[in-house]
Amino acid sequence: MSLFEYRDPDGDRLRVEPFPGRPAILLILGTQGEDDVASLRIPTAHLEEVIAGIRDMARQASGQPAPLRRRLTEAEHDRAWHAIEGTAGDDGADPGSVLTAVLHALNIDPPGVVHGCPPTGSGLTPCCGRTPLELPLADRISSEATVTCAGPAEGAGA
Numbered sequence: 001m002s003l004f005e006y007r008d009p010d011g012d013r014l015r016v017e018p019f020p021g022r023p024a025i026l027l028i029l030g031t032q033g034e035d036d037v038a039s040l041r042i043p044t045a046h047l048e049e050v051i052a053g054i055r056d057m058a059r060q061a062s063g064q065p066a067p068l069r070r071r072l073t074e075a076e077h078d079r080a081w082h083a084i085e086g087t088a089g090d091d092g093a094d095p096g097s098v099l100t101a102v103l104h105a106l107n108i109d110p111p112g113v114v115h116g117c118p119p120t121g122s123g124l125t126p127c128c129g130r131t132p133l134e135l136p137l138a139d140r141i142s143s144e145a146t147v148t149c150a151g152p153a154e155g156a157g158a
Contacts, residue, residue: 004017013029013030016028023045024043024044025042025047052073072108084099112148115132118141
């Protein structure tokens with residue numbers, strides 16, 4: 001089993017290793033002369049969130065201002081989507097619109113999707129066959145950027 005270890009100038013140690021039998025990692029802290037003073041299990045599904053938090057703390061410690069906006073990780077986006085989807089019980093509620101409104105209120109950018117620009121004479125995007133007004137508010141349309149749309153969406157126009 002492999003592990004990662006870091007020692008600070010005082011000899012205190014941080015060890016990171018896989019958590020046996022679970023999709024998680026284990027952070028183990030030890031002070032000089034003592035082993036395993038404290039430990040913390042982090043599920044792998046939350047690892048990117050923890051790393052983002054550590055990077056933010058490093059920016060603050062070095063005197064850099066925190067970014068005004070940040071882009072969600074795919075895991076954060078999925079968790080938020082499913083949380084809202086489970087609570088948006090109103091008839092006709094659109095989880096995509098609810099999620100976009102919540103993220104906007106939190107000053108968070110969702111992962112962006114770029115659609116192809118409708119060609120001259122057509123009102124439909126070439127990637128998914130939807131009109132620009134049918135696309136989620138957070139998505140972009142471009143004739144120059146790389147198209148990241150996965151293709152025809154359920155219920156898309158033909």
